[in-house]
Amino acid sequence: MDLAASPVTTGTTRAGEARGAPILGLWIGLTLALHLAMWATGGRTAALATAVEGGVTRIERDGAAAPSDEVVRKAVELQRAALPFWAVVRLLGDFLFEPAALAIRAAAAAVGFCACAALAGRRWKFDRAWADCARLQGWWVLGLAVRLGLVAWLRRSEEDVETSIALFLPPGAYPAAIGLAARRVDFFALLGWLATALAGRRRGEANLATALALCGSLAAVEVAARVGVGLFLGSAMRLALSAP
């Protein structure tokens, strides 16, 4: 079946794009604003500075037996010199990858639903799917807003505020992979994927089971990707900052 041959089935009109893009732009703008607020209030930099100073403290303590104070001083300087690097990594994450994640998620879901519909011989309209998926990214933005609101209200670091199933973990130490995965199973993300699946069913692009399976798969891919990147960056940061 030639999908591009039928303007009825593809539905890639400029009006459809116009409906999805503005709302997605709004969410991206809100996301940027929320992250900006975190950076402006010092929440992000404080966490990074704490990590770096933790490394410095550890070096000063362990380095007391170093052959000379100069060696310790250089190691401390190296630790502090790493702060700008990790700040840039975090900036890229907050102001580039997180906003992009909204668009990628919406596009992936829209394409996925259209593909499912095409494979099943159902009618599909990409502009409607794109617009719905873009609109439903608001759940993720809402989750981010609630989390940052809790950070501000509870006056805690972001690591000590949970809007995921990690909230139900009993106190203790958990392997980083499990902890990171639990933190990625966010209640607002779940609601967002559920709403996306229901919207897909409502558009008639897939039945409920297929829609849930598609959204679950996309969510799993996202969680896996985020956990993998988180493990990599977290390990690298701990290696560089002499963190425990």
Place this chain on the structure above:
Amino acid sequence: MLRLATVLGVCILAAGLAAMNAARDPGAVRLDWTLVRTPPRKVLAEPLARATIIRTVTASGVIESVDQAEIASQIIGRVVAVNFKEGDPVKAGDVLVAIDPTDAQAKLDSANARISRLEAAINQADSDLKKAQRDADLSSKLAGRGFSTPTELADSFTLLAKAEAALAMCRNELTESQAMRRAGEEELRRTTIRSPIDGVVSNLEVDVGEIVIAGTTNLPGSVLMKVCDLDRMRVRADVDETDVPLVRRGQVARVFLQADQLRPLPGRIDRVSPQGKVKKDEVVGFETLVDLDVPKPTGSESDGPMLRPGMSVTVEVEVRQSDDALSVPAQAVVHRRRKELPDSPLIRDWSERTARQPGEKARDAEQRYLKVVFVLDGGVARAQPIETGLSDERRVEVRAGLDEDARVVVGPFHALDELKDGDAVLPVDSPAELEKEG
């Protein structure tokens, strides 16, 4: 209606999350970034045991004989005979060295001749005295009857006094000559040097034809030889000043010969010098005599090496003993800096037992070493500070810090060197199993 329900649901969810987060302790959930677990280290573990621990003090020393004589000449002369060689056994009174007696004999002969002459002179003077006495008596009688002048009488008494003086002078010269004869006899006797004790000749430094000089204690080179009694030997050890307060007379000692370090000789402390001596590098040592209790050699191979003066030895003095002491193998006690140990209340309390020294910084206190043993706690090793008592080569007494039923890591050495608190360990029962497991 659906939107209202959604908004309401979101509000409830946010409120619930806020409540749950507020009720949750910050930092209660921690992430363990150990991506790959280190496999448990195989270690040898043993329970604490009760044993006798003997603390020893070690000192180096040399063997010497209890009775030894340095043989030296009392006169100057040429050696005409050396009757023994080095290592020869001698008896007390045996002639060791003969010095040419010609001069001494001549002096003695001269003295004897002078004595004979003086004895004759005394006889003559005695006769003269008797005659003068008679003449004086006769002159006195004649003077009483008026037949001699007072001058004749005075002359007779003068002669009498002269005769008495001559006799006394001869007698004194005889006494002097007799003394010279005794000195000559002694000098002649000194030409024959005899052994004062039973023993063995050593350090023989003289040969026939050499001229010997009169020896004194501080005159090197005057000693002709030594005679040592090899049946009674002892050790002259040098105990370091840090150890000497523990060393007492009568303490048991074990003496290890350089020649045979597997069979220690039994000994006992005899004396500790009250005065120390500065050795190399400003180290002060105290001379300590150790009596050896060595049976006489039977001639069999089990006798061990024959003790010879000058042999190097190492002395182990048993200064303290603790019977039935709760102890661990010595290698199980390791030293760790305070900062290498976890910041637990137990470690903090233990490290604060020792008061900080004046001027010591908090950072320096972190550098202090604590004595710890690694105790098995489930599948991990826990660093446990201990207070130690006596120790010997094999075991260390544990005074505090450990339960009697604890199992401590005792090997292998590289594992004890690298082990940290919380490391996963897999205890094995025997060294053979440890080697087999690789």
